[in-house]
Amino acid sequence: MMENNYMKNESKITKQDNFQIADQIFQSRLMLGTGRYKNTQEAISSIKASKASIITVAIRRMQNSKNIGKSSLIDVLNWQKLWLLPNTAGCETADEAIRIASLGMEINKKIGQTNNKFIKLEVISDSNYLLPDPLGTLKAAEYLINKGFIVLPYIYPDPILAKQLEDVGCHAIMPLGSPIGSGQGIKNLHNIQIIIENAKVPIIIDAGIGKASEANHAMEIGATAILINTAIAKSSDPNIMAESMKLGVISGRKCYLAGTMQKNSHGKASSPNEGILKVI
Template identity: 55%
Template structure:
């Protein structure tokens, strides 16, 4: 590893030795997941995914299947030999709908070359205004999908009890929201997210609401294992630059968490030692 005091000319933040993220036995060097929706063009999406250096990209199965506006040709626009597909059940209002769409997502992944991909981002969202996930429907669908052999990544409110229950039934991550999808409100549920992180035995992925790289870094500093960010990148004035910034912030936040911050004090503490100052030297010469 390159020295941080004498950086090599080839040093980049992504070259730092951070342990890989492991989900359902599969490892990823990036702890940032991104989405595919809301971009102005497929080309912009491709550039942003590359700039973020992410390895997991979520795809709305129902919208790709129906060729919804903005999703025409989306599945074919991504090189699935380089990134892992995370099919999601966006648009599903009930548990039964989500289970059906998850099955379609698994077949879609197979058709695109990922034969062993059993991942699904589970979303059950009946609320059209705030897009808050249904905890009862999510738990019901998760139980069924786990029985069918899926690696379930459930999107949930920041509810520590629900997160623990989902872990107990076999979900491979929990994905608490920072704030409502696409709201750009940032981390509004930090107290509960911190409890989930402290009590979880599976990776915690903070999903939704993150708007800026500073918020991404803050989530990782809390101890989150990964982030999923879509709207903040896709709707930025320069999505490619924002994607790069989010990738760097994810790395910085993880490094900060591993490094451990200094204790908070109620008083000042000088950075430089008080011994050997000019005044002390002058006094010793008298």
């Protein structure tokens, strides 16, 4: 819900605007993926330009925790300043996602984040549009939560499913704006607004954002954070695009906190009628 108390909002805007998932507090509301970059150096410099706090990495790309220390991206990032969000990308069933998630926790321990139980849950059996499986996601989420994981499920923006996942104990919900890597922006705006309105946990828009204006819009409607990968990695200049997305997220968040004016069907003069000089 939009906030209207100016003094309350002013204090929110001037102080550091962190957000929280479970017991972890993060400074940046822009989260980054690590796939599709031309090379490791380009990924590192983009992450630096974005000022992101949370970085997600597909567990399958890491193959197994024994590969840690063999010149991969995960070896060269500073995990004292960044938070790793392992994800189950590539898993087609709930059982497969559950097995991969367990490996993710082991990787967290390998990089020194022994208290990190976060997992981005993806269960995708649709190879064409890459839409997540709602039943498989719910099944895997329940199991992983019972095993102590902090589960962030990636879902189609279905308000009922989002509430069910929250009710079983998910600490954040990640509805897609449009299909993964499509750059179509937010195609399910109304559903996402309903999810945000009903949620008591962070709502992170994940997938489909192609431009900084789209990231800005997502934050303006009250999203907690944005996760972006392809829009940065496949741009002509990922460093500049990463900074652009950072600024778009910051601007959209401040707009949301400030509270926007009401739309009017007619124009309204910004200057008062009183005191206008009459021409004789």
